[in-house]
Amino acid sequence: MDTATAPQRRAPRPRADAQRNRERIVAAAREMFVEYGSDVPLDEVARRAGVGNATVYRHFADRAELVRQVVLHVTDRVADLAERGIATADADEGAAFTALRTFVHAAVDERIGAMCPMLAADFDPFHPDLLDARERLEQSIEGLMERARAAGQLRTDIAVGDLMVALSQLTRPLPGTACVNMDSFIHRHLQLFLDGLMAPARSELPGEAATLEDLRQD
Amino acid sequence: MDTATAPQRRAPRPRADAQRNRERIVAAAREMFVEYGSDVPLDEVARRAGVGNATVYRHFADRAELVRQVVLHVTDRVADLAERGIATADADEGAAFTALRTFVHAAVDERIGAMCPMLAADFDPFHPDLLDARERLEQSIEGLMERARAAGQLRTDIAVGDLMVALSQLTRPLPGTACVNMDSFIHRHLQLFLDGLMAPARSELPGEAATLEDLRQD
Amino acid sequence: MDTATAPQRRAPRPRADAQRNRERIVAAAREMFVEYGSDVPLDEVARRAGVGNATVYRHFADRAELVRQVVLHVTDRVADLAERGIATADADEGAAFTALRTFVHAAVDERIGAMCPMLAADFDPFHPDLLDARERLEQSIEGLMERARAAGQLRTDIAVGDLMVALSQLTRPLPGTACVNMDSFIHRHLQLFLDGLMAPARSELPGEAATLEDLRQD
Amino acid sequence: MDTATAPQRRAPRPRADAQRNRERIVAAAREMFVEYGSDVPLDEVARRAGVGNATVYRHFADRAELVRQVVLHVTDRVADLAERGIATADADEGAAFTALRTFVHAAVDERIGAMCPMLAADFDPFHPDLLDARERLEQSIEGLMERARAAGQLRTDIAVGDLMVALSQLTRPLPGTACVNMDSFIHRHLQLFLDGLMAPARSELPGEAATLEDLRQD
């Protein structure tokens, strides 16, 4: 191919710039999704990213793709957190549930709230771009839960889908700017929810434990 | 003439129709807020209510007022539920927490999710139209929690604001039609959350217990 | 005919009420046309008249007819003024121009500004309802001008159309509530315009003296 | 590549096109304000300007701003005329009033009628964008009047506000398309009004001479 055969030395710069723009856009979108919800005007995202609006479309065919890439980005970082949690749990079996708690609270700070669009109807969680990352995320969270379950610290009637959906909902951005210290509330509620996840179970759950797949329409 | 000669039984309709329209609009909006979020096109609400778009504006000066009336409607019905819960708890002290559980799950079926706009930045929860209902709702939920607390069944480090916000978030409508059996998920997560609310507390909570007032910008 | 053969005595009351409503509507419209321009919402006119909106339509088929009747009403009153001016001029020939001045200023207080819609494109000044009144208005103003002309006090190169259009324009309501003492301004400008009408002419006029007919399209 | 190899002569268009669009919109609006009043549908303005409706909003945040810019544009051109009139008057003192006449008639052809929205209630004549131009306009018209006054040709009981308001009213667009040769009428009436402005005064004026500031609510 032309690009391959041409001396690679020529210009790594333009690509670097483009890459930087791409990252800035994703970063801006992630922040703004959490602050204002995922229906923020793309022009605003562009402004916050410091690029022209059309540049957003050069990198992302449409809004859906931008959303997908933001989700992908967050998914990766949260999966990192989960894997680190697994390591901790493996190092000290008694700390398995604590590792789960740490993971959950840390995920908030990685803007897991920006993953919420994932739950929307017009979002395809099985899109090729996402498959691997999603798989890794689920595996890692499941791994973390499994450690806690094995340690007898996590109730046995829940699955990874339960945690992910509840996590998404509880950390979801409010429409409009809203509450001042929502962040503080978020951590309180996650803590309460986590307490509910501990073994022994204090009640019988309705419905079925489910993975993300189970959530989809068909 | 018909109307004159016929017994008065015929039809008390003119005002009745308007009232019926108003109710249909509120009902349609309530359902659609839950399904699609509170930013559904009002034209769609009108269509679902089976009226012309302008009729919506005859009854509600603008979108904000419609939202407010829907919230008011739901608030009233949920407060009813809470009061019924109090009665149950008073009848059998040992059932206090169970009454709280029953209330929470029932609230979902009353579309408490349609109260979510209450959390939005552009919503004034202190609007005169709402004050009484809101007061009653908070009093009744607080009363219900107090019964459970007194019975030693509810942890003591949470307040009514914690429950209401978490309840709102966990039952929140997803943007777009989304998950088929989200309802089932909602009840699972509420159950988990409720388990986390039980005494004895299984962890220390960050932040402060708060009422709804504490949530606002001020 | 049925209505004719039926004893006329039955009910003169409902007609009286209806007549009173009709007058209230015209009066309200006249005031509001002057204050807000002739595109006030008819619902507002109805409110100011103290009747339901549909009542406006019972009396006037559509907005155009209401406008026409307002113009008719004002036309009549202004024609009255002009005829009174003629009487004055006839009583004292030297007072002819003064009578014209008096008439012009008095016309303002009779809300001649509400006649402005007459100049609009969608207004037919030859409508049957108006013909007689218009004819009388033009005759009387022309009569007044003729007296002043005959007394050598009015320049000879102007016709009734000049006066009426300029009068309409100078007294025209501003869109929006606007200027506080516009009224005072109106009288100043009319006075200046009248000074310009006096003989001897101080300049040569472009165009042709014209009657209202000359103003229309075809 | 074409753009690179072609001499820079090709086309400085991108920004130029935007500028041209802006000018076309202002021009279209100016004409249409005169023809139909300043409440023409902006979609129509866009159509006449040959652009999409949203383009109007790209250049002017809302209707108010478009109106303001049209007024600004006209104000500038009319001020130019007034300054030219001053030059004429200074060159030949005896021609001072003639210069005023010439100015007034020329102003009509510069669409001074499009300045009428300036009188509306929702228009802020002290908006920063306008301050300088308005100041210049008033200064120049006042200068022109002062020359005529000094030459003993203009009555002394009137101020710049009188001229500007009367000028606005007499040249004001009719709602709807209306009269074919209104233009001719306008010039007749201005001529008459100007005759009324000449010294010596032929009557005593009611009210007070006023500047534009005096017209506003405050």
Added chain:
DNA sequence: AATGAATGAGGGTTCATTCAT
């Protein structure tokens, strides 16, 4: 005859997306 309610069409404005430089 009078009314309150209902309605559809239309205008202002925003925003995702496309175009031309």
Added chain:
DNA sequence: AATGAATGAACCCTCATTCAT
């Protein structure tokens, strides 16, 4: 590759007019 500008479709809301009581 990047951008500013352009666009049309969509939404909110108003208003003249019609309907049903």
